[in-house]
Amino acid sequence: MDELKSLRGLMKEETFKGRGFTEKMRENILNEVHSKPSKSFSISKKPVFAPVLSFLFFAACLSIFVYFGGTQLGIIGNNASAPLYEASDRPEFLGKEFKFITKVPFNVKNVSSEAKEGPYGNAQIVTLMGPEKQTITMSFQLLEPGTDLSLSQDPVKVGSSKGSYTESEGPLKTSILTWIDGEALYEMKYMPARSGITLTKDDMIKIAESFR
Incomplete structure (x- = not known):
């Protein structure tokens, strides 16, 4: 100059x-x-405000992804390993011959029960419902000695017991697990309803193994 x-x-x-x-x-x-x-x-000064906003937006998106991804995978929030429903709440009519669920992947807001005729005699049905209408329906049934029962779906092991697993397709996938423990036949059905959180086969087996 x-x-x-x-x-x-x-x-x-x-x-x-x-x-x-x-x-x-x-x-x-x-x-x-x-x-x-x-x-x-003339030398123009680069704006620093835009990069700062871009970084903050990226950080917010990453946080949301981690939270919802963790919820879906059972790392954060509702998951199958959380002991939210205690065995002491088991219905009295079940009797000592049946085990009952002790771990549920949601806060139980409502419990209902009914007796109905099943394929192998009288069955007791217990339904647990969560805050977003997610539902676990359990069927308890005693088998007559010598009953020849074949489990034709995907074979699984629930602890040391034989079982089978199946699930329906669609946006609200329904998971169904059936297994035999001693003389008792158990069936557990999970429906996500409005929660959008589905359970995998491994999730269902872990819940079934919580029966005490």
């Missing part, structure tokens, strides 16, 4: 005398030297 200031001081009328400059050339040179600095040579 000091050099430019000195050059402006030198650029007088006499500078061009005897130099072969035309009147037009002289005017153009003087205009360029004495004019204000061009905006094209």
